[in-house]
Amino acid sequence: MRGYGMKAVNQPAWLEKEKPVAGPMDAIVRPIAIAPCSSDTHALHGGSGEKIDTILGHEAVGEIVEVGSLVTKFKPGDVVVVPCVTPDWEQLGVQNSRSNAHDSHLMGSFKFLSQKDGTMAEFFHVNNADANLVNLPDEIPVESALMTVDMMSTGFHGVELAEIGFGDTVVVIGIGPVGLMAVAGAKLRGAGRIIAVGTRPNCVKIAKEYGATDIVSYKDGDIVEQIVAMTGGGSDRTIIAGGNEKTFAQAVAMTRECGVIANVNFFDVSETLSMPAYLWGLGMSNKDIRGGFCPGGARRIKKMLEMIKNGRVDPSKLITHRFYGFDAMEDAFKLMDEKPADLIKPVVFIEWDK
Template sequence: MKAFVLIEPGKVGWYDAPEPTLTPYGAILRPIAVTPCSSDVHTVYGGGSKKAPNLILGHECVAEILEVGELVMDFKPGDVVAVPAITPDWRAAGIQEGNYRHASAPFSGHQLGRSMPGVFAEKFLIPDADTTLAKIPEGVSIEQALMCVDVVTTGFTGAEFADIKIGDTVVVMGIGPIGLMAVEGARHLGAARILAVGSRPVCVELAKEFGATEVLSYRDGDIVNQVMERTNGLGADGVILCGGGDEVFTQAVDMARYGIGTISNVNYYGGTGSLAFPKFSGGRGMAGKTIHTELAKGGRNRIERLLKMIQYGRINPEKLVTHKLYGLGEVETALQMMKDKPRDLIKAMVQIDWK
């Protein structure tokens, strides 16, 4: 079958891959809408752990079920479902410890396009359909469901781990697609003031629509100074890291409030080495600032809850889709767009009509 793969670090291409083999709890699906992610860009161009030869890429997908295993109860061929980017092995022992995203190994929750074949292919396997696939409610569009499988859940994860309380001041560092949904999540959790950091006009406009009360730019001076000036020297109750280089981690510690400030990181830092922890703003180790470093929440229940937010008009993530392409072959174009980040891009959706 035709599949878009990582040939070697920095090189992608099309490959005649073997078709997936059905498992008793699993389902074989074909994608009807996909979108490349910055994580796909990191996988191809950013190094990281060694990947299997000709690894099929992709982990953001809405798909049609073609076959189900003999032990699948809730799904059938013909169902159109949202496929979560984060697919924990819910039968792993570590799940009982609440370790949903790293239960059997580091990043074991992030398997698609990383440790198992991804969704950029004519067919793909989900090993455990009932615990993974999400039913799409009536009235929810393909674009909306597609944004939920990664972007919405990651942005909301960032907001949730920022421990936001009613009336808080929150900073969102980076307003790409993840940061925009972190802004939306912070608003829903009760943040009164949301300072979003970014400069691309298409993102600035949407950040304001989603709930940012102010948008700050690095072009206007040091971001930490801007935040501290606007908070009368106190800093932010919560800082959500959704983009930027290694320096943003240090800046987050600098701008978080002493005693109650919480830093929630869903940002990816490439390469090796260390992230700098500032001694002074870290209170020389005693500042009382909490740091969370989190992989997005996934699984069926999580995505179905987010889809309810769309169904009842609470969020409108389809506004993130700025570009639409057609046909599986356009995945390569969409990935290049995510790498190059043209100024008018937020997310590129590839729609696939198999008829």
């Protein structure tokens, strides 16, 4: 079968690989719609180390074409939403109630593109199908469902980590698709003022629609100074959803004592996170620094879909570019890699008459 991915670092390519095989608890899925993500392009450029002959992609809605003998809830023909984090629920890591994203080791539940081929293929493999897949509800468009599997689940995880209280002032650094979902999630978690840090006009517009009350731009000066000034001392909660190693200390600096810094940004393996001790109150500030990967599995995605179904959020606003046809995955991926100014999130519909 064909799939789009990488021959090696910085060598994107169409690959010809064997169709995946379903073990007893697994499903084989044919994608109906996929979305490239900056984690895919990050991998292409070596951000997660060496990698060869790997199909990329970890966001998909698809149709089941085969299930293993122990799968009881799904059958071929079912249209399913596929979480980007699919724990192996027999691993003890899922029994740690702090997160199931690390089923057997760090990020062990992140299988696509990391431990096996991804979703940008004619077919892809899903482990523990009963526990990980969700039937697409009739009332939810494919593209909205597709936004839950990583963008919304990850952005909302940032919000969960931030532990927002009613009326808190929240900063979201970075308003790419994950940051925008963090803005929407912060509003839906009771934030008062939401300060979004970013510059792209497209993103600024959506940030406001999702609930941002203030926009801060790097172009207007130091973002820490701006935020400390406008909040009279700092934010209650700061979510990092973009940036680079410098963002770490900035986030700590702009957050008040007893605040929380919550990271959902994927730092690069080459980066070092550092902060002068005084920004952290010499260790005495009771500012928590958290960072994590979104929970996996079917229950999580069902909750995200419930929010869409009940009109709480419309994640399809993220989608700025729509592509049609299997072969368009290449164009969509290249667009993601180039990140033109008007891009937020591209989607490829392999099948679009559903």
